[in-house]
């Protein structure tokens with residue numbers, strides 16, 4: 001992801017600098033906006049840190065043949081819910097902003113991550129910096145088509161956002177050899193939202209990869225194996 005060299009998390013230091021936008025087409029309690037976020041050329045993903053909170057603002061531009069109201073909401077909800085948690089004694093939350101439905105508050109030139117929802121069956125993807133392509137179903141090895149449940153679709157959107165918004169590489173095709181085992185893939189027992197697209201929410205190892213690397217500012221994928229210190233801390237040397 002190519003982004004301007006901004007450090008907005010230093011600019012917006014406290015939660016008191018945020019405002020609720022009661023006129024916007026968003027839930028103001030869920031989506032308070034930093035007062036000055038849109039006075040700058042903010043990148044698609046902005047991380048605002050205070051002593052007690054880490055808030056990720058994720059700008060998405062959702063479209064496509066499968067972009068029904070329900071599926072749009074599933075993307076927004078899935079990313080927000082599966083990446084929420086606690087890290088370093090701070091509350092982590094994600095404000096997912098669909099720029100295509102919040103035009104009254106988001107500038108027309110606001111950079112965003114394209115999300116193409118396809119009403120069909122295929123393999124969903126997310127590339128570093130975007131876009132995301134989300135299919136509403138998949139075809140199994142026997143050639144039978146299946147539609148994702150709402151929960152599965154939410155979960156998949158959250159996983160793909162890990163690629164597009166946080167520039168994280170899948171752990172199951174990490175590609176870099178583990179220096180301890182020489183294996184190019186990580187141990188299948190490792191729990192990470194970037195291993196399992198369908199059941200696992202963000203884990204502490206995922207937060208470490210994001211916040212220790214400031215991965216949202218990266219111009220390329222962050223491979224989990226590129227941080228053996230983090231992996232060893234969570235799983236033990238030789239166990240991943």
Ligand SMILES: [Zn+2]
Pocket residue numbers: 159160163170194
């Ligand atoms: Zn993936």
